[in-house]
Amino acid sequence: MALYVHGYQAREGERLHDQASTLADLLHAGTVYAEGNVVLEAGCAVGAQTVELASRSPAARFVSVDLSAASAALASRRAADAGLGNVSCAAADIFALPFGPRAFDHVFVCFVLEHLARPTAALAELRGLLRPGGTITVIEGDHGSAYFHPDSAAARAAISCQVALQAAAGGNALIGRELYPLLVKAGFAGVEVQPRQVYVDGSRPALLDGFTRKTFTAMIEGTRAAAIDAGLSTAAAFDAGIADLYRTAAPDGTFCYTFFKATARNA
Amino acid sequence: MALYVHGYQAREGERLHDQASTLADLLHAGTVYAEGNVVLEAGCAVGAQTVELASRSPAARFVSVDLSAASAALASRRAADAGLGNVSCAAADIFALPFGPRAFDHVFVCFVLEHLARPTAALAELRGLLRPGGTITVIEGDHGSAYFHPDSAAARAAISCQVALQAAAGGNALIGRELYPLLVKAGFAGVEVQPRQVYVDGSRPALLDGFTRKTFTAMIEGTRAAAIDAGLSTAAAFDAGIADLYRTAAPDGTFCYTFFKATARNA
Numbered sequence: 001m002a003l004y005v006h007g008y009q010a011r012e013g014e015r016l017h018d019q020a021s022t023l024a025d026l027l028h029a030g031t032v033y034a035e036g037n038v039v040l041e042a043g044c045a046v047g048a049q050t051v052e053l054a055s056r057s058p059a060a061r062f063v064s065v066d067l068s069a070a071s072a073a074l075a076s077r078r079a080a081d082a083g084l085g086n087v088s089c090a091a092a093d094i095f096a097l098p099f100g101p102r103a104f105d106h107v108f109v110c111f112v113l114e115h116l117a118r119p120t121a122a123l124a125e126l127r128g129l130l131r132p133g134g135t136i137t138v139i140e141g142d143h144g145s146a147y148f149h150p151d152s153a154a155a156r157a158a159i160s161c162q163v164a165l166q167a168a169a170g171g172n173a174l175i176g177r178e179l180y181p182l183l184v185k186a187g188f189a190g191v192e193v194q195p196r197q198v199y200v201d202g203s204r205p206a207l208l209d210g211f212t213r214k215t216f217t218a219m220i221e222g223t224r225a226a227a228i229d230a231g232l233s234t235a236a237a238f239d240a241g242i243a244d245l246y247r248t249a250a251p252d253g254t255f256c257y258t259f260f261k262a263t264a265r266n267a
Numbered sequence: 268m269a270l271y272v273h274g275y276q277a278r279e280g281e282r283l284h285d286q287a288s289t290l291a292d293l294l295h296a297g298t299v300y301a302e303g304n305v306v307l308e309a310g311c312a313v314g315a316q317t318v319e320l321a322s323r324s325p326a327a328r329f330v331s332v333d334l335s336a337a338s339a340a341l342a343s344r345r346a347a348d349a350g351l352g353n354v355s356c357a358a359a360d361i362f363a364l365p366f367g368p369r370a371f372d373h374v375f376v377c378f379v380l381e382h383l384a385r386p387t388a389a390l391a392e393l394r395g396l397l398r399p400g401g402t403i404t405v406i407e408g409d410h411g412s413a414y415f416h417p418d419s420a421a422a423r424a425a426i427s428c429q430v431a432l433q434a435a436a437g438g439n440a441l442i443g444r445e446l447y448p449l450l451v452k453a454g455f456a457g458v459e460v461q462p463r464q465v466y467v468d469g470s471r472p473a474l475l476d477g478f479t480r481k482t483f484t485a486m487i488e489g490t491r492a493a494a495i496d497a498g499l500s501t502a503a504a505f506d507a508g509i510a511d512l513y514r515t516a517a518p519d520g521t522f523c524y525t526f527f528k529a530t531a532r533n534a
Contacts, residue, residue, distance in 0.1 A: 142414070144414045144418070145414060145523065147409070147411045147412060147441075147444060148444065149444045149445045149448065151411070151441060151444075174414075174418060177414060177415065177416045177418075177521050177523060178416045178521065180468035180469060180470065180519075180521055181416065181468075181469070181519040181520075181521070184469070184519070185519075191470065192470065193466065193468055193470075193521075194466075195464050195466045195523065197462050197464055197525070199460065199461075199462045201447035201448075201460055202447060202448070202451070203447065203458065203459065203460075252447075252448040252451070252452075253448075254444050254445065254447055254448070254460075256412065256444060256462065256525065258464070258523065
């Protein structure tokens with residue numbers, strides 16, 4: 001699995017939690033699993049999506065795995081804190097999962113493929129774990145979908161640093177637009193992709209704060225040291241870009257970002 | 268009024284007609300005017316949206332104006348050909364409209380502000396034509412919202428030529444994201460903006476053809492001579508970009524574009 005560009009720090013855990021609360025409905029609407037179904041969440045990180053998933057399908061059972069044992073432990077604690085009895089978490093590599101073929105009714109993958117050098121191979125592995133007729137749900141962002149007012153070359157350059165860092169680590173921060181061909185190539189049937197766009201303007205103060213500031217801009221800001229160390233930007237140029245991103249969260253600013261949610265079937 | 272970058276040729280008229288048929292539901296959903304209401308369509312061009320508007324609100328009456336008398340005549344003929352008896356078309360400048368204050372119940376403006384050097388002033392003019400409580404509906408695209416798979420620097424550069432040409436002509440091809448602050452600045456109340464995104468992949472062949480190829484790529488391709496004449500690109504570079512845009516309409520390609528639809532009230 002590729003290096004996790006966003007980092008594993010505690011502050012990162014908080015950021016993911018803020019993001020999850022603001023975006024939960026946008027991302028999870030339409031995903032409900034039936035009583036008795038067993039669902040693999042591949043790449044659960046610190047459990048931000050796990051809690052949403054499991055609380056929206058209380059009669060299904062979730063097996064949530066992450067490459068990082070520390071993350072899996074945090075996810076487990078978070079699920080317990082939320083009073084969820086239908087989740088078990090474990091550390092496991094998505095390319096060497098300790099489950100037999102056709103073990104799951106459904107697979108859920110969120111913000112994971114963006115970090116993988118071989119996303120098609122990962123999807124094919126996951127397909128092997130699905131019973132015939134079982135479904136996969138994939139959610140990914142796409143940093144090329146970010147645009148804003150006032151427009152700013154400095155802000156666009158700061159975002160490009162994150163894209164370049166993720167590419168250098170073997171990932172792809174522009175993967176959202178690519179979910180359809182990836183799932184088709186991995187052998188899935190009935191692939192359907194829905195773009196789920198976040199649009200923020202002065203009439204939506206909760207999103208100005210919760211998304212523009214605390215999710216997107218904070219995420220880009222978090223790559224500052226890595227971007228400067230890698231020679232992708234200077235401190236002054238990067239900081240100017242971040243300032244311009246925060247500027248878009250003023251009452252006369254706007255911000256757009258699109259997540260892509262795909263569903264498909266193991267025929 | 269700014270120079271109309273897309274041109275007034277007959278082929279352009281066909282392109283706008285194709286675009287209107289593919290996109291009509293996306294753009295017009297939710298816009299219905301009540302019996303007896305009088306609606307000003309400011310900037311009707313050759314009538315592609317006029318026909319949609321008037322046929323969706325058969326009991327309302329439309330006054331559709333365009334700066335170009337030739338366009339207004341074409342719009343008039345198109346409305347007549349569609350059997351619509353509730354439309355009158357005329358040539359008029361948006362900054363010198365021959366109507367008294369508060370003459371209209373509603374104003375509709377589609378793909379017009381992008382061509383204006385003073386969009387806020389135009390909106391304020393239009394507000395003066397609305398009765399108190401009357402509404403305005405504004406629809407604009409945003410070329411910065413276009414992204415695609417496979418990604419291509421050449422394709423992005425070709426799109427940037429169109430943005431630069433439109434800016435040089437006093438317009439703004441990135442205006443969609445800006446509708447909220449523009450309407451607020453023009454004095455409107457209750458401004459609400461909805462992004463309406465076109466997403467195209469191999470499962471949507473009608474959009475691959477009707478939108479990716481015949482609407483967006485054809486529109487960019489139509490600026491080839493102007494872009495080369497202006498020194499913004501070379502023939503080889505531009506053609507490579509266009510080829511890459513057509514490539515995104517293959518079954519494993521994807522294409523995203525967002526229109527912005529705003530409504531607001533003259534308080």
